[in-house]
Amino acid sequence: MVDVFRALDDETRRLVLDELSVRDGQTLFEICSVLTMRHGLSLTRQAISQHLGVLESAGLIVTERRGRSKFHYFNPEPLAEITGRWPTRKRTEQ
Amino acid sequence: MVDVFRALDDETRRLVLDELSVRDGQTLFEICSVLTMRHGLSLTRQAISQHLGVLESAGLIVTERRGRSKFHYFNPEPLAEITGRWPTRKRTEQ
DNA sequence: TTGATATGCAAGTCACCACTTGCCTATAAT
DNA sequence: ATTATAGGCAAGTGGTGACTTGCATATCAA
Numbered sequence: 472m473v474d475v476f477r478a479l480d481d482e483t484r485r486l487v488l489d490e491l492s493v494r495d496g497q498t499l500f501e502i503c504s505v506l507t508m509r510h511g512l513s514l515t516r517q518a519i520s521q522h523l524g525v526l527e528s529a530g531l532i533v534t535e536r537r538g539r540s541k542f543h544y545f546n547p548e549p550l551a552e553i554t555g556r557w558p559t560r561k562r563t564e565q
Numbered sequence: 566m567v568d569v570f571r572a573l574d575d576e577t578r579r580l581v582l583d584e585l586s587v588r589d590g591q592t593l594f595e596i597c598s599v600l601t602m603r604h605g606l607s608l609t610r611q612a613i614s615q616h617l618g619v620l621e622s623a624g625l626i627v628t629e630r631r632g633r634s635k636f637h638y639f640n641p642e643p644l645a646e647i648t649g650r651w652p653t654r655k656r657t658e659q
Numbered sequence: 660t661t662g663a664t665a666t667g668c669a670a671g672t673c674a675c676c677a678c679t680t681g682c683c684t685a686t687a688a689t
Numbered sequence: 690a691t692t693a694t695a696g697g698c699a700a701g702t703g704g705t706g707a708c709t710t711g712c713a714t715a716t717c718a719a
Binding site: 476477479480481485488489492545547550551553554556557558559560 | 570571573574575579582583586639641644645647648650651652653654
């Protein structure tokens with residue numbers, strides 16, 4: 472089990488969420504190629520797969536398997552743990 | 566320079582922000598004692614000091630020195646980098 | 660000035676995380 | 690059946706982050 476803060480503390484994982492926000496439901500191979508093409512990342516498929524595992528463990532993505540493909544969907548719900556924990560604007564000075 | 570995601574990836578630092586949200590402008594010693602008393606942490610003063618340094622480097626706290634005391638204030642502005650990066654609710658299915 | 664208070668700096672240790680490598684499983688196509 | 694595609698598992702490595710320890714600096718009180 473990985474918490475949302477740990478999951479977000481990695482630029483590669485944040486880029487994965489960016490790309491799923493643009494186009495939801497991509498496969499591992501699609502995510503690999505888009506990270507390579509659009510962000511210049513040169514990571515192995517296994518590295519990306521491990522990142523997806525972390526994101527799924529934190530609840531930030533949910534997956535659906537069809538045949539030999541596995542589709543990944545962005546789930547923003549865990550982000551509420553961050554937005555709800557602290558006030559977002561400065562309190563009035565006392 | 567530490568980014569906001571790195572800074573938040575530590576429960577001790579998150580607790581510091583919690584406590585500053587409750588009572589802003591505490592000194593290092595005050596933060597140490599409140600973490601010990603209310604959260605059962607047994608960390609050295611130096612450990613807490615390093616955490617405060619990380620939070621300040623990320624812009625999440627600002628400090629003000631008066632005499633031999635240094636007061637720490639919570640600054641939530643960097644949190645906007647998180648809340649603004651991804652949609653907070655699930656997109657309508659296509 | 661002497662001592663106590665509040666904080667800072669720097670080196671060292673330990674554990675964890677990101678990444679790679681190598682091999683394996685399952686589904687689909689020919 | 691054989692081959693290719695899509696993904697999974699596990700061990701090993703390198704680097705970094707959290708924490709401690711020891712010493713130093715600065716401010717205030719007596």
